[in-house]
Amino acid sequence: MGKIEAGAGLRNQILTGDCIEAMAALPAASVDLVFADPPYNLQLRGDLHRPDNSRVDAVDADWDRFASFEAYDAFTRKWLAQARRVLKPNGAIWVIGSYHNVFRLGAALQDAGFWILNDVVWRKSNPMPNFRGKRLTNAHETLIWAARSDKARYTFNYEALKTLNEGTQMRSDWVIPLCTGHERLKDENGDKAHPTQKPEALLHRVIVGTTKPGDVVLDPFFGTGTTGAVAKRLGRDFIGIEADPAHAARARARIDRTVRLDSDALEVTGSKRAEPRVAFGVLVERGMLRPGEVLTSPRGAAAKVRADGSLITAEHRGSIHQVGAALEGAPSCNGWTYWHFKREGRAIPIDFLRQQVRSEMAAG
Amino acid sequence: MGKIEAGAGLRNQILTGDCIEAMAALPAASVDLVFADPPYNLQLRGDLHRPDNSRVDAVDADWDRFASFEAYDAFTRKWLAQARRVLKPNGAIWVIGSYHNVFRLGAALQDAGFWILNDVVWRKSNPMPNFRGKRLTNAHETLIWAARSDKARYTFNYEALKTLNEGTQMRSDWVIPLCTGHERLKDENGDKAHPTQKPEALLHRVIVGTTKPGDVVLDPFFGTGTTGAVAKRLGRDFIGIEADPAHAARARARIDRTVRLDSDALEVTGSKRAEPRVAFGVLVERGMLRPGEVLTSPRGAAAKVRADGSLITAEHRGSIHQVGAALEGAPSCNGWTYWHFKREGRAIPIDFLRQQVRSEMAAG
DNA sequence: TTTTCCGCTGAATCGCCCT
DNA sequence: GAGGGCGATTCAGCGGAAA
Numbered sequence: 001m002g003k004i005e006a007g008a009g010l011r012n013q014i015l016t017g018d019c020i021e022a023m024a025a026l027p028a029a030s031v032d033l034v035f036a037d038p039p040y041n042l043q044l045r046g047d048l049h050r051p052d053n054s055r056v057d058a059v060d061a062d063w064d065r066f067a068s069f070e071a072y073d074a075f076t077r078k079w080l081a082q083a084r085r086v087l088k089p090n091g092a093i094w095v096i097g098s099y100h101n102v103f104r105l106g107a108a109l110q111d112a113g114f115w116i117l118n119d120v121v122w123r124k125s126n127p128m129p130n131f132r133g134k135r136l137t138n139a140h141e142t143l144i145w146a147a148r149s150d151k152a153r154y155t156f157n158y159e160a161l162k163t164l165n166e167g168t169q170m171r172s173d174w175v176i177p178l179c180t181g182h183e184r185l186k187d188e189n190g191d192k193a194h195p196t197q198k199p200e201a202l203l204h205r206v207i208v209g210t211t212k213p214g215d216v217v218l219d220p221f222f223g224t225g226t227t228g229a230v231a232k233r234l235g236r237d238f239i240g241i242e243a244d245p246a247h248a249a250r251a252r253a254r255i256d257r258t259v260r261l262d263s264d265a266l267e268v269t270g271s272k273r274a275e276p277r278v279a280f281g282v283l284v285e286r287g288m289l290r291p292g293e294v295l296t297s298p299r300g301a302a303a304k305v306r307a308d309g310s311l312i313t314a315e316h317r318g319s320i321h322q323v324g325a326a327l328e329g330a331p332s333c334n335g336w337t338y339w340h341f342k343r344e345g346r347a348i349p350i351d352f353l354r355q356q357v358r359s360e361m362a363a364g
Numbered sequence: 365m366g367k368i369e370a371g372a373g374l375r376n377q378i379l380t381g382d383c384i385e386a387m388a389a390l391p392a393a394s395v396d397l398v399f400a401d402p403p404y405n406l407q408l409r410g411d412l413h414r415p416d417n418s419r420v421d422a423v424d425a426d427w428d429r430f431a432s433f434e435a436y437d438a439f440t441r442k443w444l445a446q447a448r449r450v451l452k453p454n455g456a457i458w459v460i461g462s463y464h465n466v467f468r469l470g471a472a473l474q475d476a477g478f479w480i481l482n483d484v485v486w487r488k489s490n491p492m493p494n495f496r497g498k499r500l501t502n503a504h505e506t507l508i509w510a511a512r513s514d515k516a517r518y519t520f521n522y523e524a525l526k527t528l529n530e531g532t533q534m535r536s537d538w539v540i541p542l543c544t545g546h547e548r549l550k551d552e553n554g555d556k557a558h559p560t561q562k563p564e565a566l567l568h569r570v571i572v573g574t575t576k577p578g579d580v581v582l583d584p585f586f587g588t589g590t591t592g593a594v595a596k597r598l599g600r601d602f603i604g605i606e607a608d609p610a611h612a613a614r615a616r617a618r619i620d621r622t623v624r625l626d627s628d629a630l631e632v633t634g635s636k637r638a639e640p641r642v643a644f645g646v647l648v649e650r651g652m653l654r655p656g657e658v659l660t661s662p663r664g665a666a667a668k669v670r671a672d673g674s675l676i677t678a679e680h681r682g683s684i685h686q687v688g689a690a691l692e693g694a695p696s697c698n699g700w701t702y703w704h705f706k707r708e709g710r711a712i713p714i715d716f717l718r719q720q721v722r723s724e725m726a727a728g
Numbered sequence: 729t730t731t732t733c734c735g736c737t738g739a740a741t742c743g744c745c746c747t
Numbered sequence: 748g749a750g751g752g753c754g755a756t757t758c759a760g761c762g763g764a765a766a
Contacts, residue, residue, distance in 0.1 A: 068475060099508070103474065106467025110433060116741080118500045119463035121485045123537050130533060133522040136482045139535035142506075144463070153744080158497040158756095168758070169494060171503035173487050174538070266654040271497075272755065273744080281752095321753060330417040334754050407741045410743035414737095423739050463742060465761050482759080488738090493757040505739080542738055560739050693760080712754045 011216060011237040012255075013362060014228070018246045019220035019241040023082035031239070032155070032215035034083045034093040035206060035227045038076065040101030072101065076108045079220060084112055084148060086218065092117070092154045095207055096143045096198070114146035117154065121173040122202060126180075143202075145210065154210070160268035161209045162333050170209070176201045185224045185250060193250055194224045203230035211236055213266050225251025234330045235266045275360060278354045280320050280335070281309025288353045295320075295339040296347060301327050303339070311339075320350070375580060375601040376619075378592070383584035383605040387446035395603070396519070396579035398447045398457040399570060399591050401562060403428045405436045406464045409445070414495050423559045429608070433468065439473045440465075443584060448476055448512060450582065454517045456481070456511045458570055460562070466506045481518065485537040486566060490544075509574065518574070525573045528696050534573070540565045540695050549588045549614060557614055558588045565695055567594040575600055589615025593622045595724045625701070644684050644699070644714075652717045656700070659684075659703040660711060665691050667695035675703075684714070 083093060093114060097105050109116065120143040121180045127139040147154040162169035176199055183200060185193040201225050209215060213235040219227035222240035226248060231238040231254055242248040283289045285303060291307040303311040303323055310318060316326040320335025336354055340347035379386045398598035406428055414421040430436040447457060457478060461469050473480065484507040491503040511518040525534035540563055547564060550558040567590050575581060577599040583591035586604035588611060593600040596619055606612040653659075657669045667675040667687055674681060680690040684699025692702075698719055 099480050102483075103467045103470025103508075106463070107471045110467065116463050118502060119466075119506070120500065120538065120592045121487070123485070123487075123502055127535070133533075134520060136484065136509075137535045138482060138486055140483075140766075142483070142535050144467075145500075148742085154496060161500070169497075169501045171491070173485065173504050193551070200367040276754080277745090317377070319752075328417065331411075331413055333419070334756090336754070405741090406738055406739060407757090409741070412740060412742060413756090419738080420740070420742095421737075426737085462739060462741095464739085487758095490738080490759040490761095492738045492740070493741060494740080495757055497756050498742045499740090502740065541760080543737070544759095549740095558739090711741095 012043045014240040022241045026086045029088045031086045031218045033217045036095045080112045087148045090152045115150040116146045119144045123175045125177045163269045177277045228255045365530045378604040386605045390450045395450045395582040397581045400459045444476045451512045454516045460507045479514040480510045487539045561588045592619045630707045
């Protein structure tokens with residue numbers, strides 16, 4: 001298979017075939033996020049199957065078990081290496097698994113140079129009970145979120161997830177029901193089309209939280225195309241790889257009938273870091289504060305504004321942040337919220353003035 | 365170190381030293397359960413400060429520093445091999461970890477021949493937030509429960525855990541608070557004695573669910589001795605191994621002041637035929653307790669019995685189990701052993717009355 | 729005595745941009 | 748590539764002090 005050209009032409013397609021070969025044909029550093037739900041049919045009792053579904057001839061049990069884990073690891077490391085190659089330097093990956101395979105998956109991620117950011121528990125609100133009463137109800141699966149490397153500046157929409165979680169930080173345990181009812185794809189006989197179809201709510205949270213609109217999400221084990229459907233709806237692009245043509249066709253039809261949300265709906269709560277920078281000196285230049293004016297801290301410390309936008313006290317001089325940190329004996333300080341100026345007898349944070357400047361910048 | 369003789373002489377002792385060497389000196393096939401809380405290999409880099417500029421007291425001990433994943437794996441495989449050797453053929457192991465180490469731990473377990481039964485999520489009700497808003501709140505840790513081999517007939521007290529869980533199957537996600545307050549051991553300066561002390565509620569569930577009274581529980585990373593204290597209280601024996609003599613001494617003192625429950629209280633729910641259920645309300649119906657009578661907890665809390673068999677305090681109302689758990693801030697509570705009534709000036713557990721009902725039921 | 733408030737703390741892999 | 752400066756960022760629960 002020759003290299004596929006980069007660019008818009010490849011986006012929003014489903015490639016049919018082996019995911020390792022298909023990824024090998026993709027250009028390096030072309031994908032923002034990988035979401036992978038790899039097979040974990042480590043059936044170590046009864047018939048033994050390799051991850052590629054070929055059957056292992058029955059031989060000595062101990063040897064088989066070792067061989068099977070080894071085969072699974074070899075498969076895992078191969079597709080992970082390709083996934084890492086096609087990821088952009090600041091890209092990230094999500095993988096999902098159960099206790100059968102997730103430990104091998106996580107160790108392989110670390111060995112490949114990925115940098116784990118969180119493990120996330122998908123806590124099923126309606127799991128299948130353990131019928132024989134021999135173990136605990138297996139009520140969760142595990143996702144691992146990892147950056148391409150420990151240097152990657154990965155995407156994380158902190159405020160958006162905080163909003164999704166009713167105003168407090170999103171935790172590492174997510175309660176989401178199984179994929180059932182109308183959402184569950186059926187085949188022509190009315191049976192479930194795929195054994196491990198994931199709920200769209202799960203992908204929604206992943207994609208809202210760790211991608212930006214227009215990003216490319218690659219799913220090398222596309223199945224029924226949940227990743228593609230949610231990516232499309234949320235204004236992201238996708239690349240799907242699926243070995244089974246029947247599944248690929250069903251996924252294609254599903255995505256075709258999925259409606260992309262308009263851009264208004266795609267906007268999420270942004271971070272303050274995204275706001276334009278304003279130098280404190282600009283407030284002085286514009287006459288919002290005059291040189292010589294005194295600012296006060298919450299604990300009553302005072303500092304004088306100088307013409308160049310620095311502050312000075314008896315003992316310290318420097319930026320609004322540096323002087324604040326020095327006075328507090330703290331490693332750092334946000335001078336914008338720390339310092340207050342007086343208007344009509346009231347102490348107002350200088351951040352109020354920064355907001356004024358920002359509105360004027362936006363208007364102009 | 366020579367081989368230590370098997371038998372009762374070794375039980376309920378804390379061995380001071382390296383856990384691999386100490387386990388090597390134990391006889392093979394002599395232990396029913398291993399509970400292991402190994403170093404997590406956190407790989408922390410700089411300091412971390414809260415938004416209020418206070419510094420986070422992180423785990424920076426030597427025992428948590430490893431040169432590489434390879435070094436950590438080598439250590440893990442060594443102690444796991446010894447743990448497996450000392451386990452009886454039908455024995456089992458619990459290990460606990462975070463995303464830093466648990467994937468390597470799980471893979472090593474599988475490679476060593478252990479047979480994973482469940483992974484269990486300890487969902488922390490009060491985790492430390494992510495102060496920089498750069499990741500999800502790391503709100504859980506992972507336990508792995510594995511039998512010594514796929515042939516092991518491991519211990520699982522299904523009905524006991526179902527009862528603990530208010531009548532429905534115990535799931536693989538457990539909500540338990542951090543170990544704080546009075547339960548947290550302090551050193552002579554009043555600081556936390558150990559950076560990673562686990563809550564007793566966690567060990568309670570593990571030991572009730574997967575051991576029998578009289579079993580031997582080995583903890584090769586004993587720390588403050590939570591495993592030993594809970595094992596003793598629940599009528600199990602323990603062997604602890606701890607490298608730091610100061611921790612070992614504190615653990616010894618803690619266990620010495622722990623009271624072993626009497627054998628009545630230890631009986632967990634067996635098969636339903638052997639231990640017929642008794643509703644607390646039956647005691648009221650039969651006049652063994654009158655509505656309005658006051659029950660007391662071991663720590664002196666009081667609750668009033670109502671006609672429908674519920675309890676009420678100023679702040680809580682519900683079943684004997686619910687109110688006990690609420691008062692203790694615990695995830696669960698056995699109300700039968702927790703609540704006491706007064707007869708002739710003495711406080712007697714209400715379980716005494718349940719036993720009376722059961723004998724009457726058996727007689728009738 | 730009771731309620732409210734305030735401070736402290738917990739296994740943490742916790743920046744980004746510009747020069 | 749390294750260094751320096753800006754400036755964003757927290758939840759639940761316990762316990763002691765204060766009202």
